[in-house]
Amino acid sequence: MSDNSPNVICPSSGEQDIKDTEIAATEAASAKCVKIQQDDHDTPYAEKNNLERQTKLFECNKNLIDKVILNYIIVKQILSNLSWQDKLLCEHVCTTWNSAIKTLRREQLGPGDFVTDFRTHSLTCGTVYKQSITFCNNPMVVMTFVNTSGFSMSCQCKLIKPNPCPQPCKKEHCLIDVVHKFSCAPNDCMNIVRSDYITYMPLPQSVTYKHTITHLKSHPFIGGLYIPVIPDVKYHTINIKSNGIMQDDFYSIVDEIAKDRTFKGVLVYVTDKYLLRSVEHIVFLNYFKDVQPNVPYALGGCIIDDTIFEQRDINGIVEGVNNGNDFISENLISMGLFTVPKESPSKDYNFEMYSFILESSDWSKVKIQQAITEFSKRVPRFEYSVALKLSCVGRDRKHKWEQECFRAVFPYTRIIGCFGNGEIGVNHPAKPAPAESINSVKRHRRDSGPQFGIVYSYSTVFVYIGWGKMIQPK
Incomplete structure (x- = not known):
């Protein structure tokens, strides 16, 4: 699958947009935000019901059917x-x-990214949903990042391009719901991370590249990554809603998964409702080391505003827009876990995750570039890859330089993430120990405890996810 095959619906002409605006304005008083209905063929499929359609049969040349419809090569190219x-x-x-289609699912394994273009400076004040490529395969996970000003935004159905309804309705739709409709409906696999500031860096040849964010911006933004189903790889989610049932919400789930699967990477989002008074409150993440002590894994996360890891919460967002209330989930900590089978993994598909930390001491441009370059030398390159950048707001103007350095050594990797007020991560592969001088005196110090080495401040955590054929960097 080519990375240069965009799937974007361009806005209509200026005259048509102005006409749509005038029509929408007359209906604005009675318009309310409504949940988008799934397409006719999606709903029966999700509910496993028969689809009855009023269709008119037409005769087709049998020779044409034999040459086209039943020709595997032609059919595969069309589909x-x-x-x-x-x-x-x-x-x-x-x-x-x-x-x-089964063959295409094994071949079309490339990731994609998407963004909502808020046309706030145009006459229409509408929005355009853009995808970098056609999402050709079933999504394993759709990671959506939204900032506070974009979270509860809604727009007239007629002013959303492409239109989410088969026939434009007279109501408004929540833009989070629009993203769900175009990216992953009817599947329940969209994870939403809400933070004040977002980072977003598509590939340069992509139609979404002009929406790149390399530093702090507060204008409304919704964007994300699409990762298709990868053979042997599973994505699990954990939502911790109460400290009192941590055993059921975390330990029991991890134990069950670890029976026959290996953790490759863990993404952790701690909401500001979880009172992280001390780094000791996050020490339970070391449990992954207990269940697989000899197998390293990637770990990245940060403290953010909120998460939506359950699809039914989108209904709550829509209701909040109608009532003028800001929707807040009950999630204290949300996790995304990538695993592969312990026994008989496929040899045809590689999947690996790596993570590394730019600590608060990595402040100068020289140190940042050196740390990223050293990391790039210790990890392989893959046919397909994405990266998450989870950073502290307090690093200020270092964000642009960090992204540009990462893009320089991983030129074919999409980058997305958010800024928080505390970072979580491990170095995988481990950083080499600093060389000690022969004349230096070795000092002994008290063990700092298991929680240190997980939680950081004024830092940036990169999580690199790669799959497919292994390639060499140019």
Whole structure:
């Protein structure tokens, strides 16, 4: 699959936009934010019901059917351009189509990114949803990052491009709901992270690249990463809503997963409702070391405003828009876990995760560039990759330099993330110990405890996720 195949609907002409604005303005008084309905063919598929359609049959030349519809090579080429939602329906047409789609799912493993373009300076004041590529495969996870000013934003259905309803309705839609409709509906696999500031850096050849954010900005923003289903890889979520049931919410789930799977990486988002009075309150994350003491894993996270890891919470966001209230989830800590099977993993697909920390002492440009370059030398390159950047707001103007240095050594890797008030991470692979001078005196000091080496401040954590064929950097 090519990274240069954009799937973006451009806004209509200026005259049409002005006309839409005038029509929408007359309906604004009665417009309310409503939940977007799924497409006709998506709903029955998700609910496993039959789809009854009023269709008119037409005769087709049998020779044409034999040459096109039943030709595997032609069918595969045609179906390769469809979105994954359309493939769900097409795989039930016949055995030839079903076989072609199964093959495409093994081949179309590239990630993508998306963004909402808020046209606040135009006459329409609408929004355009953009994707860097066609999302061709079932999504394993759609990571969505939204800042405070964009979280509860809604827009007239007629002013959203592409339109989320088959026939533009007269109501408003929450833009978080719009992202869900176009990226992962009807699947329940979208994770939303809400933070005051977001970072976003697509590939230079992408149609979304002009929306790159390399420093702190407060204008409304919704963007994210799409990671397709990868053979053998599973994505698990954990939502901790109460300290009192930590055993059920965390330890029991980790124990169950660890029976037959290996943790490759852990993403941790601590909301500001979790009173992190001391770094000792996050020491339970070391439990991953207990369940797999000899297998390292990547770890990255930060303290943010809120998370939405359950799809039903989108209904709460819509209700909050109607009532003028800011929706707040009950999540204290949300986690995303990437795992692979312990036994008989596929040899055809590689999947690895790595993480490293730019500590508060890595403040100068020289140190930042050196640390990122050294990390890049210790990890392999993959055919497909994405990266998360989880950073402290207090690093201020270092953010732009950090992203540009990372892009320089990983030129084909999309970067997205957020800024918080405390970072969580480990160095995997471990950083080499600093060389000691022969004349230096070795000093002994008291063990700082297991919680240190996990929680940082004034730092940046990069999490690199790679899969597919291993390639050499140019």
